[in-house]
Amino acid sequence: MLEAILLSIVTASTPLLLAASGELVTERAGVLNLGVEGMMIIGAACGFGGAWLTGSTMVGALCGIAAGMALAALFAAMTIGLAVNQVAAGLALTILGTGLAGLIGLGFVGERITAAPHLAIPGLTDLPMVGKLVFGQDPLVYVSLGLIAAIPFVLARTRAGLVLRAAGDNAAAAHALGYDVAKIRTLAVLFGGGCAGLAGAYLPLAYTPFFAPGMTAGRGWIALALVVFASWRPARLMAGAYLFGAVSILQLHAQAFGIGLPSQLMSALPYLATVIVLVLISRVRRGGSVAPAALGTAFVPDR
Amino acid sequence: MNTPSDQSRPPDAAAAPPGEVPLLQGIGLTKRYGGFVANDAIDIAIAPGQAHALLGENGAGKSTLVKILNGLIQPDDGEMRWRGEAFTPNGPAAAHARGIGLVSQHFALFDNLTVAENVALGQIGGESLKTLSARLAQISERYGLPLDPKREVWRLSVGERQRIEIVRALMQEPHCLMLDEPTAVLTPAEAERLFEVLQRLHADGRALLYISHKLEEVKQLCDTATILRAGRVVATCDPRTETAASLARLMVGADVAAPKPQPGHAIGAPRLSVSDLSLTPDDPHGTTLRRITCDVRAGEIVGIAGVAGNGQDELFAALSGEQLVDDARSISIDGRPAGAFSITARRKLGAAFVPEQRLGHATVPGMRLSDNALLTSHAEGGVVRHGFVDRAALLDLVDRVTAAFDVRKPGRDPEAARLSGGNLQKFIIGREILRQPKLLVVNQPSWGLDAGAAAAIRQALIDLAAGGAAVLVISQDLDELLEIADRVAVMFHGRLSPLVAARETSREQLGLLMGGSGWPQQGARDAVPA
Incomplete structure (x- = not known):
């Protein structure tokens, strides 16, 4: 029972972590892309399509990444190339992504795919309790954890990260x-788009093995909020993503047990808990904020 | 301003010393912004190892020229040569690669990054952070520019920030280092230290392009000067053989007149009275005001001296109403307790305020001058009718300020950010003076301005007082205060010394008070109720 709950928490948290990681990198470069939700849903549609046509989770994931990046490229062309307002362009991107995903998804409504295979290391995966949790996840979980470990290292220790922060x-x-x-x-916007696309693709590939329009259910917006409330720090971002995932799974189980609270209130709990905890964390921080000073401002050099 | 470029001038007019190829040469450089010619066929030649001064009033085109030479902007016309070969940088990286370094006036620093990271960003290429740190330490040591590589920039003083820029530029081992008004933002002691660094750089054989308003510095450091006026080169000379006055004349095109006092006007009743004003600032890093008492009478200028950060900004905020005070009676305007009044309510009593920061505090940089004029004149009639803005009246107001205070600007109604510092300040002061205030409070009126613009601003303040207004000038510039003020006082650690007649005091006496000596009840500061 406990193991099942923990496993479902990881699965619920992974898409948030993927999308928020990408957005964190984008924002540290000074670009606010509010189109995460749109890039996620298009990633979900294309990810499902790829996996359904080829039967391969890998192809599905790549299709999701490519779709997210394609939408991000459009955003970059507007906000960086033409210096269009980033907020307006981001909102437009979400609307466009939602519409496009519905269109693409028309072809495979009601279809199912086999869920992503899980890692199986003989011996290790069979360990009691921790076995499945640590050694038995689907590959995208490890990708998301690798990303969130690599991002702070790249940002703080490499020249590329330094230039990006600059x-x-x-x-x-x-x-x-x-x-x-x-x-x-x-490049930062494209990276963010790829991550969002992968996060979207994760939903049909590993979470629920079918595609439905609107299946991202606001996760893109949660990812955006996570970045801000985590004060642009990767470690806090991970804490926030897993907290959200944990509360959203736990409240389901609590409802199943028949706690005498209205279900609407219970469904709001993950949002409440994540916001409250991250606000509390950001209040006790010391020193300067790492909020990118140029966030959301277009840059056009003099000529 | 729209003079067509002078095509009859031969392209070889850039005076290079005979027999020597200039390190960097600009020939006929022209840059237009719409109809405004910022640089008009400028010729300049910097010889290897030369300390070359670039002089000119605010808005003469110095910064534009420096940006062109650094590849930050491309000229519309003209060519550049580096060691005699054609040089057309398409961006700053190309200029860096040749060995041109720039220390800009508005620092190009990253506040959230550490000193070491800021320096590392100046080095394009694969140098490891370890060797970089070693070189950073070595250059800091050699030129006497101490830096703590691990500190974030936002924690540092202005002087330290400038050191980062200089060290970063020096790390590239530049052949030619350009400095855009490096001493303008420094305290006298910091400026003195910087000056020694520059002399050492010159002795090393590096060419310098030095932009400054401080003509004595230029005479001491530089062997050639190119003087710009209204976007054109008006003279190339040896500053060592000129006097400061003759250089200023070349820059301005006329003698810089010392402000003339207006004799024989009456001093009236106090318009502004401050009594026992104590205030804890909103900003946790601010200075607490302690029992400040003074009055400014109609027809006089009162000067408040002091080293920056001793409570001047807090005093200005309290007087202007940006921060309200607990006891409304501690500030009265024309006898009415005004300490609890908003800024607009104080303006309606006939007060006007000019804060220190021209862009971002006195004006909104991205808004047109007419809109900026509206910001302080909306309360009185004339520009707003039944809640609707009267554009024609506003444009007329801009035109009147422009004519009365000789504001030079690109176009009739440009954005505030497009004016040079001196012209913007003239506009801001003019905007307030045309409202015919009974009381004007102004903070650092001529900070960073050239001699001509500063003299014009001071004259305007003198004339305003002569017309019967009370004027309070907060300034770090003692010479300015002694020149225009009738009475002066000194701020130190949030306290204000008693007002004394400017004629009966001296630089030395005021200087001692500014340094903290000669205050009564030293050490009893904490006994003052906050």
């Missing part, structure tokens, strides 16, 4: 030092 902190200064701000930001 573009997010003071784009004009980065330009004056000879960096191609547009290129850096475009």
